[in-house]
Amino acid sequence: MQPVRVRFAPSPTGPLHIGGVRTALYNYLFAKKHGGIFILRIEDTDQTRFVEGAEEYIMESLKWCGINVDEGIKEGGKHGPYRQSDKKDIFRQYAGTLVEKGDAYFAFDTPEQLEKLRMDSEKNGNTFIYNSSVRGELKNSLSLKETDWRNLLLQGVPYVIRYKMPLNEDLHFDDMIRGHIVVNTDTLDDKVLFKSDGMPTYHLANIVDDHLMEISHVIRGEEWLPSLPLHVLLYRSFGWRAPLFAHLPLLLKPDGKGKLSKRDGDRMGFPVFPLFWPYGETAKGYREEGYYPEAFVNMLALLGWNPGTEQEIFSMEELIDAFSIERVHKSGSRFDPEKAKWFNHYYLQNRDNNQLAMEFREFLRAKGIHYDIVHLEKLIGLVKERVSFVKDFWQETDFFFVAPETYDREVIKKKWKPETPLQLTELKSVLENIDEFNPSVTEQTVKAWIENKGYNIGAVMNAFRLVVVGASRGPHIFDIISWIGKEETLKRIDKGISITGEQA
RNA sequence: GGUCCAUUCGUCUAGUGGCUAGGACGUCAGGUUUUCAUCCUGGUAACAGGGGUUCGAUUCCCCUAUGGACUACCA
Numbered sequence: 001m002q003p004v005r006v007r008f009a010p011s012p013t014g015p016l017h018i019g020g021v022r023t024a025l026y027n028y029l030f031a032k033k034h035g036g037i038f039i040l041r042i043e044d045t046d047q048t049r050f051v052e053g054a055e056e057y058i059m060e061s062l063k064w065c066g067i068n069v070d071e072g073i074k075e076g077g078k079h080g081p082y083r084q085s086d087k088k089d090i091f092r093q094y095a096g097t098l099v100e101k102g103d104a105y106f107a108f109d110t111p112e113q114l115e116k117l118r119m120d121s122e123k124n125g126n127t128f129i130y131n132s133s134v135r136g137e138l139k140n141s142l143s144l145k146e147t148d149w150r151n152l153l154l155q156g157v158p159y160v161i162r163y164k165m166p167l168n169e170d171l172h173f174d175d176m177i178r179g180h181i182v183v184n185t186d187t188l189d190d191k192v193l194f195k196s197d198g199m200p201t202y203h204l205a206n207i208v209d210d211h212l213m214e215i216s217h218v219i220r221g222e223e224w225l226p227s228l229p230l231h232v233l234l235y236r237s238f239g240w241r242a243p244l245f246a247h248l249p250l251l252l253k254p255d256g257k258g259k260l261s262k263r264d265g266d267r268m269g270f271p272v273f274p275l276f277w278p279y280g281e282t283a284k285g286y287r288e289e290g291y292y293p294e295a296f297v298n299m300l301a302l303l304g305w306n307p308g309t310e311q312e313i314f315s316m317e318e319l320i321d322a323f324s325i326e327r328v329h330k331s332g333s334r335f336d337p338e339k340a341k342w343f344n345h346y347y348l349q350n351r352d353n354n355q356l357a358m359e360f361r362e363f364l365r366a367k368g369i370h371y372d373i374v375h376l377e378k379l380i381g382l383v384k385e386r387v388s389f390v391k392d393f394w395q396e397t398d399f400f401f402v403a404p405e406t407y408d409r410e411v412i413k414k415k416w417k418p419e420t421p422l423q424l425t426e427l428k429s430v431l432e433n434i435d436e437f438n439p440s441v442t443e444q445t446v447k448a449w450i451e452n453k454g455y456n457i458g459a460v461m462n463a464f465r466l467v468v469v470g471a472s473r474g475p476h477i478f479d480i481i482s483w484i485g486k487e488e489t490l491k492r493i494d495k496g497i498s499i500t501g502e503q504a
Numbered sequence: 505g506g507u508c509c510a511u512u513c514g515u516c517u518a519g520u521g522g523c524u525a526g527g528a529c530g531u532c533a534g535g536u537u538u539u540c541a542u543c544c545u546g547g548u549a550a551c552a553g554g555g556g557u558u559c560g561a562u563u564c565c566c567c568u569a570u571g572g573a574c575u576a577c578c579a
Contacts, residue, residue, distance in 0.1 A: 009579090010579085011578080011579050013578085013579075043579065044579095045578090045579080046577095046578055046579065048578085049578065049579080107577095111576085111577065114576090114577090115576095118576095122505095125505070126505085126506095127505065127506060127575070129506090129575080158577090160577050162577095178509070178510090181508075181509085183507075183508070184507090187506075187507050187508090188507085189575085191576095192576080192577050194577085195577040196577060197577075199577090201576090201577070201578085201579085202578075202579050203579095205579095206579090221573090222509075222510095222572085222573060222574095223573055223574070223579090224573090224574090224579090225508065225509065225573070225574075226507070226508060226509090226573070226574040226575075227574075228508095229508095247509085249509090249510080249572095250572070250573075252571090252572080254515080255514095257571065257572085258571090258572075259572075259573085302516070302517085302528095303516070304516090306516085306517060306518075308518070308519095309518090310518080310526085310527050310528080312516095312527085312528060312529095329510095329517085330509075330510060330511095331509085331510045331511060331571095331572090332510075332571085332572065332573095333515090333516065333517090334515060334516075335515090335516095336515050336516065336529070336530085338515080338529060338530060339515075339516065339528080339529045339530085341529095342528085342529055342530090343529095349542095383541085383542095384542095385541080385542045385543075386540085386541045386542055387541090387542095396540095396541080411539085415539095457538065458538055458539095461538060461539080462538080462539065465539060465540095466539095469539085469540095471539085471540080472539045472540060473539065473540040473541075474539075474540065474541085475539095475540090475541090476537085476539095477539085
């Protein structure tokens with residue numbers, strides 16, 4: 001069996017969509033599973049759509065995901081260049097070979113002429129296709145006399161090279177995911193292989209490059225399935241052995257119909273791209289939204305594939321081990337932002353408190369709040385299980401850092417009794433007398449005092465929480481006061497008594 | 505319109521010629537937490553429809569419906 005060599009071949013036309021990331025991931029998993037090579041090839045044959053920064057974005061995205069490129073524009077390799085615009089002469093040569101073999105021809109029809117033919121056909125309710133039925137009446141090296149078309153070439157008249165689609169032939173081929181497929185060549189058209197601007201089209205560049213790079217398996221999106229017959233034919237014309245093909249199902253929008261788009265993300269508030277895209281119309285990224293790459297990759301891997309077991313949590317290593325292309329689904333998967341969050345929650349719970357403390361410290365630093373790691377680590381331990389993202393820590397712990405400015409009116413209404421201020425004043429002096437201000441001592445002491453006095457424990461504790469936190473939320477109250485300290489606790493009781501007294 | 509592809513709980517999916525059709529996310533209920541969240545337990549919920557083949561079809565075949573991709577000198 002020949003060595004496994006696969007490629008991910010995006011065009012640098014903007015940020016990489018998560019569907020593209022998944023294609024890259026599956027290619028990578030497949031390669032590593034079989035001890036093969038993962039290649040990143042840039043398909044920039046459309047000069048008009050080139051976007052500055054897209055190449056960098058693609059490489060950074062893969063890197064963030066932990067998808068390591070073995071050969072590519074940055075990494076180099078023996079099968080370069082890995083950017084198609086750097087080898088257009090090679091493609092021109094191969095297009096020429098095809099013409100010599102009689103499987104392709106020069107065509108001189110202008111885009112305007114073709115557009116008009118299309119419009120006319122449409123008016124009559126037909127679809128115009130450039131193939132054997134019409135090519136004889138159009139302006140090309142098949143219909144023109146040889147001296148005439150050679151003259152046109154000499155004169156420098158713009159031309160394209162088209163593939164000469166064979167007549168009425170049933171093509172059979174196999175897809176690793178979809179199985180056997182049959183297509184008749186009469187439904188296909190004479191696709192342009194080489195453009196008048198001197199660049200190959202995707203079809204030519206793709207086949208030539210895959211051959212030159214000794215690609216063994218082509219794993220790509222379902223949108224390429226319709227052009228598979230052409231690609232298979234091209235391999236045949238060149239006399240090359242074709243790689244094996246696998247066409248991946250699409251990623252669909254969470255609701256409604258159609259494939260996932262940037263608009264869905266904007267509309268429903270989740271990112272559709274791995275990283276923030278800073279150019280032009282900016283786009284949110286999973287990285288900047290606080291997702292861990294491990295969670296992102298885990299979530300993406302399970303969208304369209306599963307191992308057949310009930311395991312849902314996978315490291316990259318485990319994915320490589322478990323992956324098999326045969327278990328990739330045929331039908332498209334709806335993307336579920338809720339499940340994405342759940343994955344991140346899981347990965348965060350399994351992260352070290354110390355690590356999380358460092359991440360949260362960065363977050364606080366941006367807010368101008370500075371705390372030592374030991375103190376923060378203790379805090380993380382108190383609220384960790386409540387959050388899915390590091391940025392969530394703030395909304396769970398803001399009252400640790402800042403005394404409440406307002407107090408929840410609902411809680412006041414329900415829990416604030418006429419005797420409450422007096423009880424809190426007593427509580428204050430009880431706390432004041434505690435030297436060892438740790439959770440177990442304060443809890444014991446306070447509860448003993450309540451019991452002693454015969455107070456309603458619920459009423460006192462809720463009022464206590466209200467003046468410390470400002471609302472009915474947060475971890476164990478004695479953990480909170482231990483963290484903020486005796487002095488701050490007493491201050492908050494004082495402040496709470498007066499302010500809430502006015503509001504009540 | 506044409507060509508090709510697809511269809512199991514709301515979502516991601518497992519699975520079989522005969523099963524109580526399994527799991528996860530979500531959702532709902534209960535418990536824990538004298539708060540909120542987490543967590544735990546339990547519940548809800550699916551084989552698109554119609555024909556065949558068969559003793560028996562969710563599973564195999566055909567048709568219909570629905571959805572999708574492609575139909576550029578874009579990839």
